[in-house]
Every structure is written in C-alpha cells, then in structure tokens.
Amino acid sequence: MPERRSRKDAARNREAVLAAADALFTRRESPEDVTMADVAAAAGVGKGTLFRAFGDRAGLLRALYEARLEPIREAVEAGPPPLGPATPPQDRVPALLDAVLCFKLDNRRLALALEESGSGSPYQAEHYEWWHGMLHAVLEQIPGLTDGDFNAHALLAATRADLVEYLAGEEGVPRERMRAQLANFVTRFLASGPLEGPPAEE
Template sequence: MSERKPRKDAARNRAAVFAAADDLFARCESPEAVTMADIAAAAGVGKATLFRAFGDRTGLIRALYEARLAPVRSAAGEGPSPLGPAAPPLLRVPALLDAMLCFKLDNRHLALALEGVAGDSGPYRAEHYAWWHGLLRDALEGIPGLADPGYTAHALLAATRADLVEHLVGEERTGREQLRAQLAAHTARVIGSGTPRG
C-alpha cells in the first residue's frame, strides 16, 4: 500500500508535467523561453521533482516528445495501418512523411525545442531521427529502381524539419492542408508514384 501511493503520485505528477509543458510550448513565442521553473509552476510541482524525474530540461523535452510520438510508433510498427510494414511502399512512404509532418504541425514548438537541444551532435544523431530514417529507408528499399534509399530518406526527412515547418507555417502562413499537399506532391515526384495526395 505504501509503495502504490508514491507510484500513483509519480504518474499523476508526470501527467501534470506533460500537460503543463504541452500548453507552455504551444503558447510560447520561442521554445527557449520555456524553463523548468515555468513548467514546474504550471504543473503545480516543485522544481526538484522535475529534476528527479527527468534529469534536466533536455531530458524532460525528450520524454514529452517520446510520449507524444508513441501512437505514431505503434501505428508504424504493426497492424493494417498505411504506416505499418505490411503497407505497399508507394503508399507507406507518403503516409509516413504525412504522419511526421502532422506530428510536427501538432507539436511545433516542442519539435523545435527538441531540435534545439541536440547541440553539437545535431538532430541527425537523435534516437527519434534514427527511427524515422530507418522506417523510411526500409520502405524506400521496396520501391523498384529507386537509387540510394538511405540518402533519399534523409532528403525527404529534411522537408519535415521543425525549423522549416515553423518557417512555412509561422512566417509564410502556409495552411496545414496546403503544406500536406505540397509534401505529398514532392514525395510523389521523388519516389515516382505520380499520384500526389489530393
């Protein structure tokens, strides 16, 4: 009984922290402006609780990103989803890229914050980037005649970088559906399907 209560408290605190961080990142003008103190205050927990649970701000951002990405990971890993490994490559590649773009659109400042904390190692060594790249590369390998699936996966992923998405949406005021259609058309040209998303 005594162990169950701390676990419940920890789960409740984690949910409150994630909800507070989501809200702060969604409303902020710049991801760098969101501090551990801000998140702790908004979640109603002490700063020490955050540092115990996540280590530092980077750890919190990575944990939140992974929690939000979990449904996409699940859809891409199994079942009849167009994201899943059983889907035909010409359908799976654009579906994966559309899912990534929608994820970035729904989590713009969180994605920017994660790319911003990559530091000297850059975003390309991050675990989530390696996961996306591996999925795309594997799907691209199933398209006959496509040269260098590894490089093509990197090039296609570049079109969904958080800083580019932020520029297109925030500066150029590109609408969500327009951006999805543009990415689908670009993907179709690259993989040669000739059937851009409508």
C-alpha cells in the same frame, strides 16, 4: 525483477510536470521562453523534482515528444494501410512523410523545441533514428533505388520542424497546401528512375 516501482508521489509529480509542460509548450509563442523554472512552477513542484524525473531539459522534451508520438508509432508498425506494413512501398513512403508532417504541424512548438535543444544534433535522437530506419527500410524495397540511407535523410529533411514552422507561421502556408506540396515533392522523387519495367497497373 519488478524493476523497483517508483513511489506514489513521484509518479504523481511526474504526470503533473508532463501535463504542465505540455500546456506551456502549446500555449507559449516560442519554445525558448518556456524555462525549466516555469515548468516547475506551473506543475507546482520544485526544480529539483523536475530534474530528478527527467535528467535535463532535453529529457523532458523527449518524454513529451515520445508520448505524443506513441499512437503514430503504433499505426506505422501494426496499423492498417496506408501507414501500416501491409502498404506497398510506393504508397507507404508518401504516407509516412505525410504522417511526419502532420505530426509536426500538430506539435509545432514541441518539435521545434526538441530539434533546437542544442545537446547534440537531432540526428542522434531516438525518435529520429526510428523514422529514418523505417523510411530507409521501405525505400530499400523499391527497385532501382540506391542510397536509401541518404535519401531517407534527405526526404525527412523536408519536414524539419523549423522549416515547417517557418512555412506555416511566417509564410502563412495553410496545412492542406503544405501537405499537397510535400506529397508532390515525394511523388516526383519516387516517380523517376528505371521506368523501363512495367509502369504498374495504375
């Protein structure tokens, strides 16, 4: 049952690669001029080692992404409001999307690299499915909202890595402004609908 622990050097190399890749992706201008050979060289290992550990480029990207995402995942699944499960849906939706946006702003190159890594659409990626499932579930809790599945996709689409990159980079939109705009967009979406009922105590 102990799952066959990996050898010491293998584990060490894996970490070295992760660290090196992390550094390269944050420093280099565009993700596509970080080649696998670069990563291997920077980590001081051979290409074979790299591919043995991560399968392929997408695998490496995924591992990096997953590692960075971990804290947020926890905050969403078991943390305090406004991200955690105790938050009322109307407040949690904007909070979730803001979290996604902030994450992509903090990991621009990496998110970009992952989303354009070819190898199938980003929509099959495990982490996307997780965000989508979460958002979908929360949207379902809001009365009068139909098509939660599609709406979750549509809202998440507003935080696509290349859009964020374009706005932050080419257009020079500052972080806080972008967050405000997204919040505004989301709020506007949520504010509509069957307002027949009590408009809440706010």
